Amino acid sequence: MKNYKILALKYRPQDFKDLIGQEVLSKTITNAIKVGKTPNAYLLTGIRGVGKTTTARLIAKALNCENNVSKKNNCNPNNFCDSCRDITESRHIDVLEMDAASKTGIDDIRDLIENSKYSPTSASFKIFIIDEVHMLSKQAFNGLLKTLEEPPPSLKFILATTEVKKIPITILSRCQRFDLKRVKIDQIFNHLDEISKKEKGNISSKALRIIAQVSEGSVRDGISLLDRAITFQNANSKNEINDQDVRNMLGLADKSKVINILKEVLEGNSSKAVDILKELINHGIEAKNFLNDVLEVLSLMNRKLSLGSIKNDKILPEEEINLINQISNGISIEDIGLFWQFTIKTIDDLKIINDEEITLEMYIMQLAHLKGMNTSLVESSKEEITNHNELKKEIIKEEKDFKENNTLKIKSQLKNTDQVKNKAIEQPKLKTAEPVKIKINSFEDIVKLAIQENEIELKYDLERNVKLVSFKNGTIDISFNEKLNKNFIKILTEKLYSWTGERWIISLNKKIGEKTIFERKNESRNKIINEAKNNKKIKMLLEAFDDANLINVQKDDEK
Numbered sequence: 024m025k026n027y028k029i030l031a032l033k034y035r036p037q038d039f040k041d042l043i044g045q046e047v048l049s050k051t052i053t054n055a056i057k058v059g060k061t062p063n064a065y066l067l068t069g070i071r072g073v074g075k076t077t078t079a080r081l082i083a084k085a086l087n088c089e090n091n092v093s094k095k096n097n098c099n100p101n102n103f104c105d106s107c108r109d110i111t112e113s114r115h116i117d118v119l120e121m122d123a124a125s126k127t128g129i130d131d132i133r134d135l136i137e138n139s140k141y142s143p144t145s146a147s148f149k150i151f152i153i154d155e156v157h158m159l160s161k162q163a164f165n166g167l168l169k170t171l172e173e174p175p176p177s178l179k180f181i182l183a184t185t186e187v188k189k190i191p192i193t194i195l196s197r198c199q200r201f202d203l204k205r206v207k208i209d210q211i212f213n214h215l216d217e218i219s220k221k222e223k224g225n226i227s228s229k230a231l232r233i234i235a236q237v238s239e240g241s242v243r244d245g246i247s248l249l250d251r252a253i254t255f256q257n258a259n260s261k262n263e264i265n266d267q268d269v270r271n272m273l274g275l276a277d278k279s280k281v282i283n284i285l286k287e288v289l290e291g292n293s294s295k296a297v298d299i300l301k302e303l304i305n306h307g308i309e310a311k312n313f314l315n316d317v318l319e320v321l322s323l324m325n326r327k328l329s330l331g332s333i334k335n336d337k338i339l340p341e342e343e344i345n346l347i348n349q350i351s352n353g354i355s356i357e358d359i360g361l362f363w364q365f366t367i368k369t370i371d372d373l374k375i376i377n378d379e380e381i382t383l384e385m386y387i388m389q390l391a392h393l394k395g396m397n398t399s400l401v402e403s404s405k406e407e408i409t410n411h412n413e414l415k416k417e418i419i420k421e422e423k424d425f426k427e428n429n430t431l432k433i434k435s436q437l438k439n440t441d442q443v444k445n446k447a448i449e450q451p452k453l454k455t456a457e458p459v460k461i462k463i464n465s466f467e468d469i470v471k472l473a474i475q476e477n478e479i480e481l482k483y484d485l486e487r488n489v490k491l492v493s494f495k496n497g498t499i500d501i502s503f504n505e506k507l508n509k510n511f512i513k514i515l516t517e518k519l520y521s522w523t524g525e526r527w528i529i530s531l532n533k534k535i536g537e538k539t540i541f542e543r544k545n546e547s548r549n550k551i552i553n554e555a556k557n558n559k560k561i562k563m564l565l566e567a568f569d570d571a572n573l574i575n576v577q578k579d580d581e582k
């Protein structure tokens with residue numbers, strides 16, 4: 024790991040021309056410097072590794088370049104003026120770099136401001152580069168603000184940050200802001216390819232492509248990974264580094280395995296799918312990477328279904344493209360949409376669930392289940408269509424009877440809500456042998472159905488271990504406690520499907536939902552008890568007997 028950083032440093036851009044992916048920004052900044060219209064403070068924002076510090080140094084060079092003043096010749100990496108050379112080597116006396124991540128206090132800023140009062144020693148400008156400026160303390164920002172408001176003419180600030188939202192608006196309004204973009208995969212790929220050739224790295228184009236992809240827009244990350252791959256190769260053998268080597272190095276799944284898992288899922292072989300998954304887990308894949316791969320394959324399947332066969336994808340080899348083309352025949356656009364949503368949801372779930380392995384296993388089985396439900400829906404729909412109209416009439420009539428019946432009962436027993444609920448449950452069951460679809464309008468309806476259908480465990484979970492975050496027809500968002508049955512979602516999805524004939528999406532949410540049904544029942548009972556305690560007769564009773572306590576209140580008709 025000795026040369027881990029070397030390539031990234033070696034290929035750090037020394038000239039705006041070398042700064043890839045930021046062409047517009049480079050041009051704007053250099054043109055402004057040429058005509059002498061420069062701001063007192065620059066603010067550079069962008070994700071880590073995108074080139075903020077590098078850009079800051081390039082700006083410093085351009086501002087202080089001796090050739091700018093004399094205009095004799097153009098400065099370039101092969102023929103730097105003294106100023107440019109000193110900045111490149113980080114030893115320019117008038118260019119000071121400070122990392123706000125380690126120096127956040129007012130004292131650090133005070134030193135800097137004190138220093139700013141003196142004119143530059145050798146260059147045109149004194150330049151302060153403050154990296155990760157959002158880390159400064161409030162006091163430090165206030166200290167800085169005074170200087171930013173009235174800066175000496177020969178003082179320039181270059182601030183860089185990954186988190187622009189954390190910077191006070193008073194500071195922002197005194198800077199000229201430049202947003203560095205994520206560099207495109209193709210640009211990173213070409214850049215890595217060039218470096219790899221210069222370094223005589225024996226690495227396949229597919230392998231480079233993977234590195235470019237996982238760099239997520241950061242040139243520095245890309246170069247560091249390339250460095251690692253080349254070091255890895257030198258340590259092992261002189262063979263070419265191929266895509267599989269890079270996948271192993273990065274903990275990425277072999278995409279053909281991901282495609283095969285989806286294939287098994289679509290063919291209904293969930294146990295085979297789980298077997299392949301376990302193989303990948305043994306190879307040390309990361310759950311998030313795996314799920315992102317699934318998303319990528321799904322998007323390709325979607326493309327195949329909407330636009331026809333996929334050809335010539337730059338990312339995937341031909342065999343894999345063929346496999347995707349083939350398995351896409353077994354899925355509908357709707358299913359892809361469903362899978363997509365569910366995958367994104369699972370990526371989110373990873374933040375709350377500790378065990379990645381269980382999450383992934385559960386995910387695969389749920390996918391198979393989602394697909395299975397859709398298939399059976401298609402098969403049974405043929406039969407259903409013929410009976411549909413009669414059935415519909417029957418349901419409407421039964422629903423009407425049910426409602427009328429219920430309303431009467433509610434009116435007669437208005438004061439006792441518990442009992443109304445019990446009576447409602449005692450209603451004659453809708454004929455369960457036929458595929459009668461029940462309408463569910465609320466979370467409470469589900470609890471009622473669970474009681475009605477004798478799903479004791481489900482009822483228990485629904486009442487005690489689950490908090491409702493939001494309820495829409497077809498989607499339920501819940502938060503839960505650690506006691507919740509592991510198969511809860513699976514069971515509930517199945518039950519909801521068999522009750523309503525519709526696919527419901529149940530998702531876990533980190534938000535704290537409303538109180539559990541159990542908690543609410545307890546509260547209302549306590550309220551009744553407290554009210555009763557104020558009753559004169561009961562008060563007398565409680566006072567007469569020292570150890571007496573009121574623990575329950577029952578209405579007469581509740582016996």
Ligand SMILES: [Zn+2]
Nearest residue numbers: 088098104107
């Ligand atoms: Zn120069």
